[in-house]
Amino acid sequence: MDSTQFSVAGPRDYFALLKPRVMSLVIFTALVGMVAAPGSLHPALAAIALLAIAVGAGASGALNMWWDADIDAVMTRTARRPIPSGLVPRAEAAAFGGFLSILSVFLLALASNYVAAGLLAFTIFFYVVIYSMWLKRLTPQNIVIGGAAGALPPVVGWAAVSGDAPLEAWVLFAIIFLWTPPHFWALALFKSGDYERAGVPMMPVVRGGRSTRRQIFGYALILAVAGLAPYVVGMAGLIYLAVAASFGAVFIGLSWRVLKAADDDFGSAKQLFAFSILYLFALFAAILIEQLAGLHG
Amino acid sequence: MAEPQNANTPSPSAYGLSPEEKKKRGQRNIAIALALGAFIILVFLVTILRIGGAVAERSF
Numbered sequence: 001m002d003s004t005q006f007s008v009a010g011p012r013d014y015f016a017l018l019k020p021r022v023m024s025l026v027i028f029t030a031l032v033g034m035v036a037a038p039g040s041l042h043p044a045l046a047a048i049a050l051l052a053i054a055v056g057a058g059a060s061g062a063l064n065m066w067w068d069a070d071i072d073a074v075m076t077r078t079a080r081r082p083i084p085s086g087l088v089p090r091a092e093a094a095a096f097g098g099f100l101s102i103l104s105v106f107l108l109a110l111a112s113n114y115v116a117a118g119l120l121a122f123t124i125f126f127y128v129v130i131y132s133m134w135l136k137r138l139t140p141q142n143i144v145i146g147g148a149a150g151a152l153p154p155v156v157g158w159a160a161v162s163g164d165a166p167l168e169a170w171v172l173f174a175i176i177f178l179w180t181p182p183h184f185w186a187l188a189l190f191k192s193g194d195y196e197r198a199g200v201p202m203m204p205v206v207r208g209g210r211s212t213r214r215q216i217f218g219y220a221l222i223l224a225v226a227g228l229a230p231y232v233v234g235m236a237g238l239i240y241l242a243v244a245a246s247f248g249a250v251f252i253g254l255s256w257r258v259l260k261a262a263d264d265d266f267g268s269a270k271q272l273f274a275f276s277i278l279y280l281f282a283l284f285a286a287i288l289i290e291q292l293a294g295l296h297g
Numbered sequence: 298m299a300e301p302q303n304a305n306t307p308s309p310s311a312y313g314l315s316p317e318e319k320k321k322r323g324q325r326n327i328a329i330a331l332a333l334g335a336f337i338i339l340v341f342l343v344t345i346l347r348i349g350g351a352v353a354e355r356s357f
Contacts (some may be wrong), residue, residue, distance in 0.1 A: 008321045011328035042346050048339055103336070110343045 009087040010100030011046055016082050017065055017093055018058025018100075025280075026057040026153045032155030032284045037089075041112065041161045048111040049160040053153060056104035056120045060127040060149070062097030067132045068088055075194040097128075112160035123152040124230070137199065148173075154284075163240045169234045172236045175230075178223040179280055182216045182255060183251040184284055186273040189213070189258070189268035211244060213259045220255035224248030227283055236287050237296040245288040 034046055041049065049240050065072065065083055072078035082088040088096075096124045100282030109117035121223050151173045158169035186197060189212060192204040203212040228243040230236035236244075254275055257268040284286050290296040314322065 007325075008317055013330070014325075039302045044342060045346050048343060051339075106334075107339065107343075110347075111299065283331050 007087075007089070007092075009082065009092075011099075013082040013087045014096060014271055015122070017062040017088065017096060018035065018053050019061030019065075019067075020058075022025060022150075023054050023058045026150075027054045028281070028286055029176065030054075030153040030157035030160075032288050034161050035203075036154075036157040036168065036172070036287055037161040039162045045111050046161070049108055049116065050057065050110035050157070052104045052111060053120060053156055053160070056108070056124055057153065059097045059100035059104055060124040062093050062100065063124075063128040064132045064152050066093040068095060068136070071129030071137075071200060073200040074198045075191075076190060077194060091172050096142050108156075108160065113163050115163055115165065116156050116160035119156045119165065121153060124158060126152070133221055135202070140201050140203045142201070143184045147177050147184075151176035160227060168233055171229045171233055171235065172225075172287075174226050175223070175283060176280065177225050178219060181278065182219045182223065182251075183273065183276040183280075185212050185216050185219075186258065186269045189216075189269040190226060190273075210262050213261070217252075217255045217259045220252050224252050230283075230287060235296075237290050239290055240283070240286040241294065251279050 027032045027050060031050060034041070034050065065081055067077075067170050069083040070289040072081050073084035078084065083090055083093055101121075104119045105117050106126070108120050127146070127149035131142065131149055135142040135146055154172035154176070155165050158172070159165050172251045189209060192209070193203065195202040196205045203215065219222075225248075227248045228241065230246065231238075231241040249273075254268065254272040258272050
């Protein structure tokens with residue numbers, strides 16, 4: 001069948017390929033990186049740079065959906081995505097993602113600098129090739145290592161403004177990097193059947209729920225401490241410290257409940273999953289508010 | 298009785314798109330036009346903001 005001739009996919013279906021919800025988190029964390037970075041960028045150029053980062057993230061999402069269409073088709077969470085639902089042909093998703101990847105990197109280079117553009121290109125490469133193509137089907141450490149791709153946007157945003165990527169930018173990277181395992185493993189605990197059917201070696205599938213719960217708690221401890229780092233390195237103030245400490249304590253508390261819950265009890269894991277999104281948002285929002293209110297930096 | 302179709306027989310849709318296919322194609326075309334237009338404006342804006350009045354002072 002000539003898929004382009006008979007396609008009933010609308011613009012909304014192509015937009016769905018960009019994983020809009022992931023894109024919104026990328027926009028937010030990259031914005032925080034941009035605001036926290038020293039130096040200045042014309043507001044219009046900053047907005048265009050942010051758009052380029054968002055499109056780059058979206059493009060890597062489309063390439064991920066192209067590569068993982070077989071997995072998405074058998075998982076309830078992803079079966080309605082544009083490719084498994086038959087709306088967008090795989091080849092078109094690949095072309096769409098590839099084209100937008102190149103466009104976004106060039107646009108970021110034009111609007112800001114080559115360091116930021118290079119980091120965005122690396123982010124896309126890491127997410128598509130290292131995570132999607134290589135690690136995802138290979139090891140239960142897939143989302144641990146692959147989490148680097150999701151953690152890079154604030155570094156890209158920082159570099160877009162300052163032209164470099166100093167320690168402070170990597171502190172923001174570290175928070176998202178350490179946040180990724182407990183966030184995704186909480187999800188994987190109550191969706192492990194899905195992952196098992198799809199043949200994805202997520203931690204609960206390979207090592208079992210008990211080991212996953214222990215590891216979630218371990219990461220929660222490290223994350224709660226790492227969450228304080230922006231204050232320690234002097235890039236955030238007392239408001240941030242209060243937010244990071246209190247939300248970190250709740251994160252540990254919820255992870256403890258996940259650890260102590262029975263193997264067939266997923267209520268605490270669902271709670272932790274929901275809270276983990278709020279946790280990341282709260283910490284980055286605190287940095288943003290402090291910077292915008294002139295309370296720090 | 299329906300004729301069995303072989304690979305060389307075009308499907309009925311090849312002779313004309315269904316109203317739904319036409320509508321979606323129109324929407325895709327408009328979206329591509331808008332995206333291209335937006336990209337052109339963005340590159341123009343970046344050029345003006347980064348080079349601005351210094352465009353004549355560049356050494357080639």
